[in-house]
């Protein structure tokens with residue numbers, strides 16, 4: 001009888017700390033055109049620490065997710081006002097992709113936004129050309145609510161995607 005030794009990529013997800021922000025900023029700059037100054041990361045970490053997560057592989061940070069919760073009309077139920085869990089930025093370094101890290105970061109951040117900050121829904125913007133990310137979000141139950149014309153600095157449109165919490 002054979003036992004197939006399947007390589008199981010091991011990663012862990014944990015809450016970010018201020019010490020992680022340099023590497024988070026570095027990953028953000030390396031893989032996304034939407035970059036932010038340090039104070040922007042710090043502000044999210046201080047205000048929504050339970051929903052700012054990093055993924056580690058072999059003791060190294062390889063991805064992050066940064067969120068905030070806003071109060072406004074919901075995208076999923078426009079007649080209702082509520083708490084909107086905004087996924088502001090998600091990224092995984094190239095070498096660590098397609099191992100489930102993006103999915104795990106999303107799921108844990110969504111749980112945290114609901115359990116700690118009372119989110120009624122989750123939403124995000126994504127480039128209309130960003131097929132990997134759009135697929136990931138669709139798999140997690142997000143639907144396109146609308147197209148935001150020229151949302152990005154280079155003129156590309158965004159999909160506003162959302163789902164109930």
Ligand code: ACO
Nearest residue numbers: 089090091092097098099100101102103124132133135136
């Ligand atoms: N092509 C097609 N589908 C893909 C791809 C790809 N290259 N990558 C992910 N997917 C889809 C697949 O359906 C995949 O499931 P499968 O592997 O079982 O087929 C599913 O997404 C889940 O993939 P994960 O392994 O969980 O995702 P990963 O860890 O690779 O991270 C991410 C996905 C975050 C989009 C990564 O590709 C990345 O960092 N990209 C660059 C930065 C970026 O685009 N971030 C999102 C911007 S939008 C925002 O921040 C709100």
Ligand code: ZN
Nearest residue numbers: 087088124125
């Ligand atoms: Zn946004």
